[in-house]
Every structure is written in structure tokens, then in C-alpha cells.
Amino acid sequence: MIRTTPFHERTSAxxxxxxxxxxxxxxxxxxxxxxxxxEYFAIRNAAGxxxxxxxxxxRITGGDAERFLGGVLARDPRRCAVGHAQYTLWCDxxxxxxxxxxxxxxxxxxxxxxxAEPNLAYFQGLIGRLDATVEDVTEDWGVxxxxxxxxxxxxxxxxxxxxxxxxxxxxxxxxxxxxxxxxRTGYTGDLGYEIWAPAADAVAVWDAVAAAGKGRGVIxxxxxxxxxxxxxxxxxLLDVDFHSSRFAWTxxxxxxxxxxxxxxxxxxxxxDGGNGTAAxxxxxxxxxxxxxxxxxxxxxxxxxKTSRWQLTGLMVDWRDYDRIYDAAGxxxxxxxxxxxxxxxxxxxxxxQLGYATSQMYSPMLQRHIALARVPLALTTPGSxxxxxxxxxxxxxxxxxxxTRLPLFNPQRRTA
Amino acid sequence: MxxxxxxxxxxxxxxxxxxxGHNGLTNAAYLAKxxxxxxxxxRRAIVGGAAITEELRPGFWFTTFSYALSLxxxxxxxxxxxxxxxxxxxxxxxxxxxxxxxxxxxxGQDHGENHKEIxxxxxxxxxxxxxxxxxxxxxxxxxxxxxxxxxPDIFSDDPEELIRLAALGSRFRRLDRKVLHDAVRxxxxxxxxxxxxxxxxxxxxxxxxxxxxIGTKVGPYSQGSGLVLLYHLLGxxxxxxxxxxxxxxxxxxxxxxxxxxxxxxxxxIKFESPVEHVITEGGRATGVALGDGSEYHAPVVVSALDPRxxxxxxxxxxxxxxxxxxxxxxxxxxxxxxxxxxxxxxxxRYPALGDRTDQYRGFTNIGPSMEYLEHxxxxxxxxxxxxxxxxxxxIQSTVDPDMAPPGKAVMSCFVxxxxxxxxxxxxxTEKQGLGDTVQATxxxxxxxxxxxxxxxxxxxxxxxxRTVGLSEGNIFAGEFLAPQMYxxxxxPGWSQYRTPIEGYYxxxxxxxxxxxxxxxxxxxxxxxVLKDRERGRLRGVKVGGGGAGARGAAARDGxxxxxxxxxxxxxx
Numbered sequence: 001m002i003r004t005t006p007f008h009e010r011t012s013a014x015x016x017x018x019x020x021x022x023x024x025x026x027x028x029x030x031x032x033x034x035x036x037x038x039e040y041f042a043i044r045n046a047a048g049x050x051x052x053x054x055x056x057x058x059r060i061t062g063g064d065a066e067r068f069l070g071g072v073l074a075r076d077p078r079r080c081a082v083g084h085a086q087y088t089l090w091c092d093x094x095x096x097x098x099x100x101x102x103x104x105x106x107x108x109x110x111x112x113x114x115x116a117e118p119n120l121a122y123f124q125g126l127i128g129r130l131d132a133t134v135e136d137v138t139e140d141w142g143v144x145x146x147x148x149x150x151x152x153x154x155x156x157x158x159x160x161x162x163x164x165x166x167x168x169x170x171x172x173x174x175x176x177x178x179x180x181x182x183x184r185t186g187y188t189g190d191l192g193y194e195i196w197a198p199a200a201d202a203v204a205v206w207d208a209v210a211a212a213g214k215g216r217g218v219i220x221x222x223x224x225x226x227x228x229x230x231x232x233x234x235x236x237l238l239d240v241d242f243h244s245s246r247f248a249w250t251x252x253x254x255x256x257x258x259x260x261x262x263x264x265x266x267x268x269x270x271x272d273g274g275n276g277t278a279a280x281x282x283x284x285x286x287x288x289x290x291x292x293x294x295x296x297x298x299x300x301x302x303x304x305k306t307s308r309w310q311l312t313g314l315m316v317d318w319r320d321y322d323r324i325y326d327a328a329g330x331x332x333x334x335x336x337x338x339x340x341x342x343x344x345x346x347x348x349x350x351x352q353l354g355y356a357t358s359q360m361y362s363p364m365l366q367r368h369i370a371l372a373r374v375p376l377a378l379t380t381p382g383s384x385x386x387x388x389x390x391x392x393x394x395x396x397x398x399x400x401x402x403t404r405l406p407l408f409n410p411q412r413r414t415a
Numbered sequence: 416m417x418x419x420x421x422x423x424x425x426x427x428x429x430x431x432x433x434x435x436g437h438n439g440l441t442n443a444a445y446l447a448k449x450x451x452x453x454x455x456x457x458r459r460a461i462v463g464g465a466a467i468t469e470e471l472r473p474g475f476w477f478t479t480f481s482y483a484l485s486l487x488x489x490x491x492x493x494x495x496x497x498x499x500x501x502x503x504x505x506x507x508x509x510x511x512x513x514x515x516x517x518x519x520x521x522x523g524q525d526h527g528e529n530h531k532e533i534x535x536x537x538x539x540x541x542x543x544x545x546x547x548x549x550x551x552x553x554x555x556x557x558x559x560x561x562x563x564x565x566x567p568d569i570f571s572d573d574p575e576e577l578i579r580l581a582a583l584g585s586r587f588r589r590l591d592r593k594v595l596h597d598a599v600r601x602x603x604x605x606x607x608x609x610x611x612x613x614x615x616x617x618x619x620x621x622x623x624x625x626x627x628x629i630g631t632k633v634g635p636y637s638q639g640s641g642l643v644l645l646y647h648l649l650g651x652x653x654x655x656x657x658x659x660x661x662x663x664x665x666x667x668x669x670x671x672x673x674x675x676x677x678x679x680x681x682x683x684i685k686f687e688s689p690v691e692h693v694i695t696e697g698g699r700a701t702g703v704a705l706g707d708g709s710e711y712h713a714p715v716v717v718s719a720l721d722p723r724x725x726x727x728x729x730x731x732x733x734x735x736x737x738x739x740x741x742x743x744x745x746x747x748x749x750x751x752x753x754x755x756x757x758x759x760x761x762x763x764r765y766p767a768l769g770d771r772t773d774q775y776r777g778f779t780n781i782g783p784s785m786e787y788l789e790h791x792x793x794x795x796x797x798x799x800x801x802x803x804x805x806x807x808x809x810i811q812s813t814v815d816p817d818m819a820p821p822g823k824a825v826m827s828c829f830v831x832x833x834x835x836x837x838x839x840x841x842x843x844t845e846k847q848g849l850g851d852t853v854q855a856t857x858x859x860x861x862x863x864x865x866x867x868x869x870x871x872x873x874x875x876x877x878x879x880x881r882t883v884g885l886s887e888g889n890i891f892a893g894e895f896l897a898p899q900m901y902x903x904x905x906x907p908g909w910s911q912y913r914t915p916i917e918g919y920y921x922x923x924x925x926x927x928x929x930x931x932x933x934x935x936x937x938x939x940x941x942x943x944v945l946k947d948r949e950r951g952r953l954r955g956v957k958v959g960g961g962g963a964g965a966r967g968a969a970a971r972d973g974x975x976x977x978x979x980x981x982x983x984x985x986x987x
Contacts, residue, residue, distance in 0.1 A: 033508075033773070034508070034523050034524045034525040034528060035506065035508035035509075035523065035524040035525075037506045037508070037524070038506055038508040038524075038776065041505050041506055041814075044503075045503070045505060045663065045815060045816075045817075046816045150816075214821075214822070215821045215822030215823075216816045216821045216822075217812075217813065217814075217815075217816035318489070318490075318493055319490075319493075322489075331552065331556055331654065331656070332654055333654055334653040334654030334655075335654075336653070361653065361654075363504075363506070363653055364498070364503065365498055366489075366492050366493070366498055366502070366653075367493075
């Protein structure tokens with residue numbers, strides 16, 4: 001039986017299309033109006049509201065909560081002080097990614113962790129003798145994501161305490177009398193916040209934000225616009241850009257954090273090898289000496305440079321794109337609809353190099369872009385590859401150049 | 416950086432561009448990208464020419480003249496790295512066409528929804544609309560490459576030109592006969608005849624025919640309106656023919672992006688520097704003199720002004736061939752459009768839609784039938800502005816909320832017809848009369864509109880001429896009439912951006928392909944300048960011979976192919 005989110009009373013009234021997707025068995029709007037592209041532009045040019053409630057949420061508490069998380073999560077949670085959040089992931093003991101999520105350190109000995117899929121049994125099975133409890137609090141919260149250049153104004157209007165919140169900061173506030181958590185997080189690569197409200201009172205929070213945005217072009221956006229934004233931002237999606245190592249059949253479907261382009265998470269882990277990047281300058285007093293799951297494998301990968309490939313951005317050469325379509329007698333389509341499927345990447349001699357996992361035409365970048373796995377030798381920005389795409393019922397090979405992620409990265413995102 | 420004393424040396428450039436409108440900036444950016452030391456001289460204190468956005472009331476940003484983007488050539492976006500400098504064309508997801516009886520046609524992004532909406536007016540017209548779009552897109556596909564190429568010189572015996580002419584002929588010979596026939600019908604006939612082949616609904620025909628009169632003194636029933644229709648449909652937004660976008664901060668926002676790109680390539684822009692004339696020595700251009708007597712020198716001078724100013728004002732017509740002077744004298748400007756822009760206290764309501772306001776996220780087209788448009792034209796034929804004008808409105812703050820304070824709105828109204836020459840009166844007298852007429856027209860469609868008006872800004876053709884410098888206020892720097900297009904724009908034999916004066920070039924919208932914030936003239940003219948430098952056609956210019964020339968050569972080497980630097984040369 002399909003379920004609804006705490007904001008459903010509002011989202012259902014606003015969804016003019018009747019198009020819904022099922023996300024963790026919840027109804028979420030695919031798009032609210034006929035043009036998902038207009039919703040996308042709200043994210044990039046005003047602000048959009050997104051119901052992100054179906055995401056799994058775990059509450060981790062206890063005197064050993066930090067120690068527990070330190071042993072499970074690949075990124076060092078000791079670097080995440082109270083009032084801060086951290087993009088993180090967890091690996092298996094071979095250093096392959098299981099999932100990613102955002103860790104919120106909301107109080108001493110109390111964390112929230114998001115996940116795309118259920119992980120409770122996995123986490124609970126790792127507690128052992130530690131004083132730590134993991135509970136699934138997914139349905140306790142309605143989470144309203146407010147993303148775009150106006151997001152700070154909107155959040156400041158409903159929760160003045162959040163006005164000066166730094167990137168990945170968290171603050172407790174009251175919105176319309178409802179106690180909430182505000183985190184400066186999101187999945188759009190833009191300036192953005194997420195407001196965590198008790199499920200029963202979530203609608204009041206939606207209304208307050210909507211009222212603050214009235215007359216300013218603030219609209220709700222659905223999954224399609226979200227996917228557009230996240231591809232531009234180079235934010236990976238489970239079961240599209242990577243798969244959970246727990247459920248992969250072969251290593252070809254597994255990926256390491258470094259292969260996903262997240263090697264920066266291990267700057268402090270580099271004591272005995274290093275990944276070639278400069279030492280962290282954020283003032284931490286020492287190296288990351290944790291024995292977290294996958295640490296040895298990750299260190300070995302860094303040391304021996306055994307990564308098989310790396311996720312990177314691709315920008316398709318627009319002249320080549322137009323040329324190929326023109327030659328086929330077609331008008332070159334510039335379709336922003338995200339294609340979250342595999343397409344192959346080749347060298348000049350049409351030997352397969354890797355594959356793209358997500359692609360679209362980016363209205364902001366005015367190019368066809370992709371997230372793709374390429375061999376390490378080709379990760380240098382500007383490296384040339386060919387992207388295989390069907391044109392007129394046959395495959396054609398489009399010139400593309402490797403581009404550093406994120407492909408779209410406005411200053412306001414972190415400012 | 417400012418030097419205390421100007422010497423001849425620091426007033427010497429590789430190229431001087433006269434006019435900082437979008438074509439001047441585009442031209443300067445391409446030349447600078449190729450390593451030339453480029454100076455842009457702009458008469459006003461802002462860049463953009465007719466593509467400007469002004470805060471005429473605190474918090475309210477007006478697109479005073481040009482107001483949307485479609486025909487801009489996509490290669491310019493990439494060649495000039497415009498995205499890096501803030502290029503941002505925002506989707507306008509709908510078109511709203513009110514009717515005089517209170518009904519409306521509202522087209523949007525959903526194909527099926529558009530069918531049903533058209534069926535409300537005519538069941539016949541739903542698939543006819545698809546057929547029309549399919550047929551026209553075929554024509555657009557065939558014609559589009561012409562926008563990005565220098566027209567062949569049909570009067571030249573140069574073998575290269577003959578080859579290009581043959582290539583053009585062969586391209587059209589390869590076309591499907593229906594496509595070619597449709598193309599000729601559109602290029603020579605009336606929009607009304609073409610639309611009548613497909614549709615029976617007045618509102619749909621009115622909406623489509625509106626595009627056939629923009630900026631030109633024709634009505635939808637006039638022969639020649641088909642060409643104007645076709646021209647506008649050649650525009651695109653993200654690959655969709657005929658679609659328009661609203662650039663962030665309006666077209667003034669766009670020209671600021673262009674200026675940043677030009678500056679990033681090293682072009683220098685000087686404001687409040689009206690060029691008085693081009694300096695010539697022995698039949699070639701050597702620089703320009705400003706109104707204050709100061710001079711700047713360069714072996715290349717590019718005029719981004721319209722043909723009349725380029726040939727009759729910046730240089731002495733006595734230096735030019737008589738037939739060219741005669742052709743320019745007969746070149747039709749006769750501006751026929753005006754703008755009335757509003758600051759509004761809120762978004763107007765359309766009675767049939769109650770409190771709905773999402774219909775304003777694109778153009779609102781006040782041209783409910785071809786007859787309405789033709790009647791509007793009738794007034795202009797006899798020297799007066801339309802009593803019930805055609806209006807192309809856009810409440811731009813619905814697309815870019817930064818254009819107006821929260822809850823308020825700015826509305827741009829393109830008005831036609833407003834002929835430059837009024838019978839027995841003048842625009843200084845009639846300016847507010849035009850504003851009142853436009854406002855009354857809007858009031859008739861949107862009852863209560865007048866109560867929302869916080870400020871009204873009227874710009875007549877005379878204002879366009881005075882402020883922007885476009886002769887007779889023609890928004891395209893010369894009308895879109897067949898004898899003024901392609902081989903003949905702006906004059907027979909002078910459609911390749913050169914002039915009879917060596918080193919003096921033209922790159923304004925009065926050259927091929929024309930106006931509409933397309934940038935193609937600026938780009939193609941830059942290609943010609945670079946080609947002439949390469950071939951040493953410009954006397955006194957040594958390529959790679961040291962100084963700026965060496966920089967130019969180095970930059971071209973850096974480009975590898977030179978393709979981006981000189982697109983016209985590469986394709987030609």
C-alpha cells in the first residue's frame with residue numbers, strides 16, 4: 001500500500017500533473033506543473049521547495065555513538081562537531097561503498113544519519129558491546145528542502161537563527177511555532193537548506209516557507225528537476241552512479257569512494273601513502289587513525305593507486321553533436337530530461353574505456369553533460385573521449401572532454 | 416592603470432569597433448580572442464545598444480527596448496565562453512493569447528495539453544498545428560545554415576565566390592521539393608496565405624501571424640510577411656525552433672555578459688566616446704575621430720552602427736561608389752514599433768482565469784486574429800499609430816523574480832504599429848497618446864489593469880533613434896524585406912561585411928543575417944577581418960610581424976585549428 005509524506009496535504013494540492021513517483025513506498029511528485037524545466041530554473045534562479053521526507057533517517061545515540069560511527073563511516077565523524085553536518089559514506093571491509101548519506105551531529109552523543117535504502121540491520125549488527133543505539137526515525141520527520149539563490153532569505157524569514165548558518169551547519173529553530181532543525185544541506189549543488197520538522201507539524205513549516213516565498217517565484221519542484229540539478233552538481237545517486245556493495249553480484253558493480261571521486265574524504269588518512277593531494281589545512285590535530293570498516297583497503301588503494309577508474313564529468317563537444325545530428329538529417333535535440341542509464345565511453349579507436357551513468361542537456365551550461373567512469377589516465381580535465389549515443393537507430397560516437405566535477409558550482413553554494 | 420598623458424602609441428589598436436551594442440561586443444570579443452588589441456567606442460555610458468536593462472524605479476528593472484532572446488547563434492555562446500560570464504537564458508514555459516470575447520488560448524510545454532487547448536477553439540487545428548510545425552521545421556532546418564555563413568558575392572568573378580554560390584545552389588537542389596516550395600512560399604508570400612493553408616481558428620492564426628509583422632511595416636496579409644515569420648521562427652531556445660528565452664536580468668543582462676567576455680579576451684571598452692567620423696588616408700581606414708577631437712588609430716575599423724550611419728555619417732559618401740550610396744539612401748528603415756513598459760503593483764488578472772497567474776510565464780500576445788493585426792496595420796499605412804495595437808507583452812518578473820520587488824511586477828510591451836513618421840504630427844506630441852492607447856488596450860483585456868500601474872515608460876521610434884541611434888527607430892537596423900536581405904543586406908555587392916574603404920568593415924544588424932540579438936553579423940564580420948589579415952589583404956598590416964600581430968598569430972596557434980577564431984573562414 002503506497003504511503004504519503006507528512007507534506008502530502010500540500011504537495012497533492014500543488015501537483016497539477018497527477019504524476020507521482022514512488023520513493024521508498026511514498027508518493028513524491030515527479031513534477032508539479034507541465035514544465036519540469038521551469039521548476040529547475042526556480043532552483044537556479046529563485047528558490048524551489050522539495051519534499052525530501054522519504055529518505056531513510058537513523059538516530060544514533062549513546063556514550064559511544066561517536067566511536068560507533070567512527071568505526072562504521074569512512075569519513076571521520078570526529079571532525080563533525082555538534083551543530084555540524086557531514087556528507088559521508090560507509091564501506092565494506094574491502095573498501096567498496098555501501099551507501100552515502102548526511103550525518104548530522106545534533107547534540108552531544110546524538111546524531112542523525114540519512115540513507116537511501118534500509119540499513120538498520122547492518123548498523124545494529126555492528127554495535128557489539130558499544131554504548132550506542134541506532135533507531136529508524138524515518139517517519140518521525142518531514143524534511144522540507146529549500147534550494148536556490150533565495151533560500152537564505154526564505155529560511156531567515158521563517159527561522160532567523162538560521163540566517164548565518166555556514167555550509168553544512170545545523171541549528172535548532174522554531175518555524176511557525178514548530179521546533180525544527182535547519183541544516184544547510186541539499187542535493188542540488190546550490191545554496192540550500194533542509195528543514196527537519198516533526199512529522200505531525202510539518203505542514204505548518206511548509207506553509208510558513210511558502211508564505212515567505214510568495215510573490216518571489218518560489219515554487220515546489222519534483223524529482224525530475226532534482227535529478228537535473230544533482231547531475232550538474234555531480235552528486236551521485238545510488239543504483240544509478242553506483243551500487244551498494246552489500247547487494248552487488250560482482251566487483252564490476254562495486255565502487256570505491258576514490259573511484260567515485262570522493263578521495264578528498266581521506267586527506268587525513270594519508271599518513272602512510274597519500275593520494276597525492278596536499279595535506280589538509282583545516283587544523284585538525286592529527287591524522288585519521290581510526291580502524292573503520294574498509295580503512296585498510298582504502299589506504300592500500302591510495303598507496304598503490306589501484307583505483308580502476310574515476311567518476312568524472314563529461315562535456316559533449318557541441319559542434320560534433322550538431323554535426324552528427326545534421327548528418328543524420330535531424331534537428332539536434334537539446335533535451336534536459338535526465339537519462340540515468342548506462343552509455344559507453346570509447347577512445348578514438350572505439351575501444352571501450354568506461355561508461356557514463358547519468359547524462360542530460362544542461363540548460364545552465366548549454367551543453368550535453370554526463371557523469372562517467374573513465375580510466376585514471378584520462379581524468380585530467382580536457383582529456384578527449386567518445387560518448388556512444390543512439391542517433392537514428394544506430395550508435396554514433398560524440399566527442400566529449402573530461403571535466404572536473406561539479407560541472408555547475410555557484411559561489412553561493414558555500415558562501 | 417590610467418596614464419597621465421596619452422601618446423599616439425596608447426591610442427593605437429589593431430582594431431576599433433564603433434558601437435557597443437550586442438554586435439559590436441560580439442565582434443570585439445571574437446577579434447580580441449584571436450589576439451588583436453581591440454577598442455570598443457560606445458557613445459553612451461552603458462553597453463548594449465538596444466539590448467539594455469535599466470532600473471528606472473528602485474527595484475524595478477525595465478528592458479527598455481529589446482526584451483527576449485531567441486536568435487542568438489549558439490556557437491557564439493560557446494566560442495566566447497559566455498556561460499562562464501553569466502549567460503543564463505531562462506525558459507518561458509507558456510504563451511498566453513487573450514481573446515476579445517474573454518476566452519483565451521494558452522499554450523505550454525505539454526504536447527497533449529496543447530492539443531486539447533487548441534481543440535477548444537478548433538478540433539481541426541490540433542493536428543494541423545503539428546503539421547504546420549513539422550513543415551516549418553523542415554524549412555527552418557534547410558535555411559538555418561545560412562545564418563552562420565557569409566553570403567556568397569553573386570557579383571564577383573572570384574572563383575572562391577563562384578564555388579560558394581554553387582554550393583548554395585546545390586544545397587537547395589538537394590532539398591525535398593515540398594520543403595523548397597514551402598521555403599519560397601514563406602520567403603515571398605504572406606503569412607496569412609501560409610497559415611490559412613493549415614488553420615481555421617482565428618486565435619491560433621492571430622498568435623502565429625503576430626510573429627510575421629514584428630519590427631516590419633507589413634501586415635499579415637502583406638506579401639513579405641512570410642519572410643518575417645520565417646526569420647523569427649529561425650530562433651531557438653535549447654534546440655527548439657521558434658522558442659524564446661528570457662535572459663537573466665533581461666537583454667541588458669545578456670549584453671553585460673558579452674561585455675565581460677570581450678573584456679576577458681582583452682578588448683577595451685570606452686564609454687561616452689561618440690565617434691564623429693572614421694579617419695581615412697588614401698582610400699583606407701586608419702582610425703576614428705571622436706566628437707571632442709581626440710583620435711584613435713587602427714588599421715581596422717568596424718562599424719556596428721546601422722547602414723545609414725555606417726556609410727552616410729561615419730565616412731564621407733563622396734568617398735564611396737555612387738551605386739552604394741544610392742542603395743543605402745533607398746534602404747528602408749521606417750521604424751514601426753514602440754515599447755511601453757510598466758512597473759506594476761501586482762500581476763493583472765484575466766477574468767476567465769480567476770486568480771490564476773501562471774499564464775504570464777511567457778509572452779502574452781495581444782493579437783487575437785489576423786484581422787485584428789491587419790486593422791492595426793491599416794492605421795500605420797496612413798501615417799498613424801494603431802488605435803488597437805498589437806502588443807507582445809511579457810511580465811518578466813514572473814520568470815526572473817529579481818526584476819521587481821516581491822509581489823510587484825515589471826511588464827514589457829512591444830507595440831505595433833507606431834510608424835516613425837506621423838501624419839501631421841510628431842512623436843514628441845503623441846508620445847503619451849500612444850501610452851494611453853496601449854494602456855486602454857490592456858485595460859480592455861485585463862479589467863483593472865490601470866489601477867496596478869505604478870509607472871509607465873513610453874519609447875517611441877523617435878526615442879529609439881535618439882537613445883540608441885538606430886535610424887528611424889528601426890529595431891533591426893533596416894527592415895526585413897526581401898530586397899534588403901542576404902546578398903542585398905545592406906546593399907548589392909556589400910553583403911560580406913567589407914566596405915569600399917579598405918580596413919573599414921560593417922557588423923551591425925543592417926548586415927546579414929539581420930537583427931533580433933542574433934550576434935551573427937558581429938561574428939561573421941570578425942571572421943572576415945581575420946581572413947583579410949591572414950591573407951595580408953590589409954595594407955600595412957603584417958601578421959606575425961611583431962607586436963600585436965605576433966600576439967594574434969600566437970593565439971591562433973594556441974587555438975590549434977583556428978576554427979573558433981574565424982568561424983566564417985573555416986566554413987567558407
